[in-house]
Structures are given as C-alpha cells and as structure tokens.
Amino acid sequence: MKKVIVSMAMAISGLFAISVAQGVATVTEDSVRELLLEDDRFTDIKFEELNEKVQAAVNALGETYTVDSLKYNAEKQVTKVKATSKVDQSSKVFYFNNEGVEIVWEKPVLNIEVEEEKELQELP
Known part of the structure; x- marks a missing residue:
C-alpha cells in the first residue's frame, strides 16, 4: 500500500x-522571440529645421491636434510628431516622410534567437 x-x-x-x-x-x-528596440534613432528637431512640406503637414495637424514633440530620423528621413487631440485629449504619434506625406512606421525588431544561434555556431 x-x-x-x-x-x-x-x-x-x-x-x-x-x-x-x-x-x-x-x-x-x-x-x-522578439525584442522591440527602444532606440528608434529619432532625435529632437526644431520646427524651423524641417523642410517646407513637412512644416505644412505639421501645421495641418494643428487644426485638430496640439503638437507635443518633434523628432527626426536622418537615416530614414522620417519625422515623428507626438500630438494631443484638442477634442478628447488622446495622444497620437504621426510619421511623415520628407514629402510631408503621413506614413506607417513600424519599430525595428531584433530577433534574439537568431543572434544566439549564430553565437553558438561560432564557438568551437
């Protein structure tokens, strides 16, 4: 038992x-599997330093949003605009290319598993 x-x-x-x-x-x-990179390579920029097309796009946002910050990625030539809605105070991030056209931006993703496998293969 x-x-x-x-x-x-x-x-x-x-x-x-x-x-x-x-x-x-x-x-x-x-x-x-995935690690989002916090360093998205955007740096602070002044409104006056933006080209005319991007300035016009940011000014158009001013009708319905309050612009909180402007950042620029020189490598990708993308402007990141953080703004707050005047209607409901919600926050939104806009991305514009150098032509002043809003684009969809996806943060770079680092695949750790692949790097770990490479390190293991390199070791004798």
Missing part, C-alpha cells in the same frame, strides 16, 4: 513539474 501511495505521489509531482516547466518555457520563448 505504501508503494502505491508513494508511486502516485511521485507521478503527481512529476506531472506538476512538467506542466510548470512547459508554462515557463512558453513565456520565455515568447519574450525571447
């Missing part, structure tokens, strides 16, 4: 350990 109870306890503890390990592995896998 003791052996049956001990074996059942071992089986239950084994199942518990496996389920906890799978849960931790899932969370770790998701967090390792």
